[in-house]
Amino acid sequence: MPQQIKRLVTAFAVFILMFLVLQQVLKPNSFGKLGHYRAMAIQENEARELHYAGSARCTKCHDEMHTDKAAGFHAQLQCEVCHGPGLKHVLYADKFKDGKLPDSLKLHKPDTRKECAICHQLNAARIKIVFDTVNNSMIKQVNALKHNLVDKHTKEELKCIECHNPHQP
Amino acid sequence: MVQHIQDLYEVLSKVDGYVYPNEIELNWSILIVLYPYITGLVAGAFILASLERIFNLHVLRPTYGIALLTALSFMLVATMPLISHLGKPFRAYEIMITPHLTSAMAIFGFVYLWYLMVVLLLEIWFDYRRDMVVWAGETKGLKRFLYKVLSLWTTDISPKAVALDKKLGYIVTVIGVPSAFLLHGYVGFIFGSIKANPWWSTVLMPVIFLFSAIVSGIALVMLVYIVLTRIRKLSIDMACLDMIASYLFYILIMDFVLEGLDQIHRIYEAEESFEVLHNLVFGRLFFTLFIMQGLFGTVIPLLTLGTLQFYKPKALIRKGIYLVVSVLILVGIFFMRWNVVIGGQLFSKSFYGYTTFKIGLIGTEGYLMAAVWLIVPFLILSFLLWLLPPWKKHEDDPDVQVN
Amino acid sequence: MEQKKSKLSRRGFFKAGSIIVGGIAVAAAFTPFDGILFATEPPKGKGKWYGIGIDINKCIGCGKCANACKLENNVPKEPFYFRSWVEQYTIKNDGSILVESPNGGIDGFKQTVPDQDIFKSFFVPKMCNHCAKSPCVQVCPVGATFETPEGIVLVDENYCIGCRYCVQACPYGCRFINPEKGTAEKCTLCIHRLEKGLQPACFEVCPTEARIFGDLNDPGSKINYFLKNHTCMVIKPNLNTGAKLYYNALSSEVR
Numbered sequence: 001m002p003q004q005i006k007r008l009v010t011a012f013a014v015f016i017l018m019f020l021v022l023q024q025v026l027k028p029n030s031f032g033k034l035g036h037y038r039a040m041a042i043q044e045n046e047a048r049e050l051h052y053a054g055s056a057r058c059t060k061c062h063d064e065m066h067t068d069k070a071a072g073f074h075a076q077l078q079c080e081v082c083h084g085p086g087l088k089h090v091l092y093a094d095k096f097k098d099g100k101l102p103d104s105l106k107l108h109k110p111d112t113r114k115e116c117a118i119c120h121q122l123n124a125a126r127i128k129i130v131f132d133t134v135n136n137s138m139i140k141q142v143n144a145l146k147h148n149l150v151d152k153h154t155k156e157e158l159k160c161i162e163c164h165n166p167h168q169p
Numbered sequence: 170m171v172q173h174i175q176d177l178y179e180v181l182s183k184v185d186g187y188v189y190p191n192e193i194e195l196n197w198s199i200l201i202v203l204y205p206y207i208t209g210l211v212a213g214a215f216i217l218a219s220l221e222r223i224f225n226l227h228v229l230r231p232t233y234g235i236a237l238l239t240a241l242s243f244m245l246v247a248t249m250p251l252i253s254h255l256g257k258p259f260r261a262y263e264i265m266i267t268p269h270l271t272s273a274m275a276i277f278g279f280v281y282l283w284y285l286m287v288v289l290l291l292e293i294w295f296d297y298r299r300d301m302v303v304w305a306g307e308t309k310g311l312k313r314f315l316y317k318v319l320s321l322w323t324t325d326i327s328p329k330a331v332a333l334d335k336k337l338g339y340i341v342t343v344i345g346v347p348s349a350f351l352l353h354g355y356v357g358f359i360f361g362s363i364k365a366n367p368w369w370s371t372v373l374m375p376v377i378f379l380f381s382a383i384v385s386g387i388a389l390v391m392l393v394y395i396v397l398t399r400i401r402k403l404s405i406d407m408a409c410l411d412m413i414a415s416y417l418f419y420i421l422i423m424d425f426v427l428e429g430l431d432q433i434h435r436i437y438e439a440e441e442s443f444e445v446l447h448n449l450v451f452g453r454l455f456f457t458l459f460i461m462q463g464l465f466g467t468v469i470p471l472l473t474l475g476t477l478q479f480y481k482p483k484a485l486i487r488k489g490i491y492l493v494v495s496v497l498i499l500v501g502i503f504f505m506r507w508n509v510v511i512g513g514q515l516f517s518k519s520f521y522g523y524t525t526f527k528i529g530l531i532g533t534e535g536y537l538m539a540a541v542w543l544i545v546p547f548l549i550l551s552f553l554l555w556l557l558p559p560w561k562k563h564e565d566d567p568d569v570q571v572n
Numbered sequence: 573m574e575q576k577k578s579k580l581s582r583r584g585f586f587k588a589g590s591i592i593v594g595g596i597a598v599a600a601a602f603t604p605f606d607g608i609l610f611a612t613e614p615p616k617g618k619g620k621w622y623g624i625g626i627d628i629n630k631c632i633g634c635g636k637c638a639n640a641c642k643l644e645n646n647v648p649k650e651p652f653y654f655r656s657w658v659e660q661y662t663i664k665n666d667g668s669i670l671v672e673s674p675n676g677g678i679d680g681f682k683q684t685v686p687d688q689d690i691f692k693s694f695f696v697p698k699m700c701n702h703c704a705k706s707p708c709v710q711v712c713p714v715g716a717t718f719e720t721p722e723g724i725v726l727v728d729e730n731y732c733i734g735c736r737y738c739v740q741a742c743p744y745g746c747r748f749i750n751p752e753k754g755t756a757e758k759c760t761l762c763i764h765r766l767e768k769g770l771q772p773a774c775f776e777v778c779p780t781e782a783r784i785f786g787d788l789n790d791p792g793s794k795i796n797y798f799l800k801n802h803t804c805m806v807i808k809p810n811l812n813t814g815a816k817l818y819y820n821a822l823s824s825e826v827r
Contacts, residue, residue, distance in 0.1 A: 007321035026266045037718035041728035048764040051644045052773050081777045085643050118680040119634045125693035126632050177652050187671035189745030190654045196736040256734020256754025263714040274737050275713035365743035519827045521671050
């Protein structure tokens, strides 16, 4: 074999061999077990932190709210829709049964007009929506910027929840 | 990061119509414009070199070595814009370790490696091996060591061995032409295969990319050749330059026809995406598409080169015209890549609106970074010309004049 | 003797051959082409195969889903990064179409067109379609995004190189690059919640139960009930992505 061919073949062989070795060394362990990906990635995705607890956990302690709510229009609303993610709150309460909840773990109590308006502000796309097919009732729509804005007697700004109990609107 | 978010708020205020919220940010920026641009220059320069070799076009001889070394210099940085734009650049090796076979980008890694290792390096090696052995004997120190390493410590320069080099080099060239086509056609496929994007998704994309690549590569070699003879204070080989210019003319016509065909097809079929693309072309893409790519990059070079086919002014004037035309074409093809890459992201996939492109001077995706990847190949080229000067090569054909 | 044997085997060959050919013909005639039924990929395998249903008639555009998604998954707060968002479509009397999604709908919607100019208006919640033939999975160069055996499209953020090819390939705009991590991010159908028997966050907080999900392989599942009893459609069916997010009452304007 001519000299230059010998050298070239050696160089290429070394290169390819190095590549194959590196490939074996660098390839992640669980790669290819289920498909062309790291099977471990599924577990890693599953292991992420939760924030929403689910309303089943809420009713464990706040039973009265639940019964309150069940009678009204907001019956099918999950607690965390308005109060925000509550897993930390629940976990703390589970751990220290009688302990006082630190302020940072207290859940949000929405009381502004803006927060009610998120669902109830008049909107052409909302007007015909039937949400409760059993009672065939529509979602109540108001113009939150005008509807009973001020108390007639005291002339002070009114909040929605001063007239409507959010758990039994 | 903070700057990036601020930029996005600015872009948000300039959105026209509706774009999906995740589309406000342009994902592929100037670096991805450079990537097909640089790969195209490689493929084009190589194809010009191969013309000489395969079809025995001796008139192109003065540019053969320059074209090969130019191709190599750009090839060495071709993947750098791609890698430097990654969110996780240090994971880039995964493309080679676990390539996903259905992904055009993963296969590109192998196409690139094949082209670099098997085609370009081998062809240059066979072409220069004998000279490197000779030069290793004539030089000292580091340069001598470099020649030794690069020639893989071979010593055989018997006529038989040199003849073998020539023969093998020829075979590599023959393999190289389809490989160069593959390389750049493949870059086109990376865009052409995205069915979500109607501006990219066309079967003609690989072919258009290929022909624009050849155009840009030839223009680059022409430019390098003109500048190099100027620097070396030699008289230029006008026959060679005229020949390159006529090739440039014919391939530019083909490129123009293909791109025209693509647009005509688009206009005639007028699919769901037609309106949004129509407004894009006449709105946010007007300057780069019609002025930079169309007028300066295509029409003016076409008319000039076309005229020169019939009417030949004095050599000095022709040289000046070629210089200007090659620069115009290089700029034009850059904007062709720009219009594909950036243009394809300016409209929403909802077809209801447009976002804008904002680019900073600094940062990993800024103009400076892009400028670096355009300058580095020329530094590599200067180094290669110093190390492997084509004009100092030993020639077998005494009747062929080498500048 | 010799001849008889060969005759037998020849007969055997024809017999076997005709069974195979006939079998294929019969199988071909009776295998339903379910592709048309779903306008997408039919459910695969025997395990769970998740599908999602969204009832546009029930969506009130409160944006709670988009908000919950950001909180549950630590999605960057800026209005350029959404795994889930809500769009309002307003078709005006003059035929023009207005699409809006201010901050993905998280802060609620303000009606911007006066009532008398509106022909019709509706909300469309958007999220990953968990396509069975995902274009994003197809283009990932390293296998950092994939479909799980249960039909959920996930990103492996410890393997993603951040090339953004998948972002380009998604026809629905459901992916983005996390600006801090530099890797692709998208809806995981809250697989971390599913695994603990909980609903995904956006389903959890939907006040009108406009969103449902379930196992397409289970004939009694909510999603199959939903598909059976509604006129369902996927977005961009022409792209044949095998989308598994089915909308009830989807208007042709939605893209």
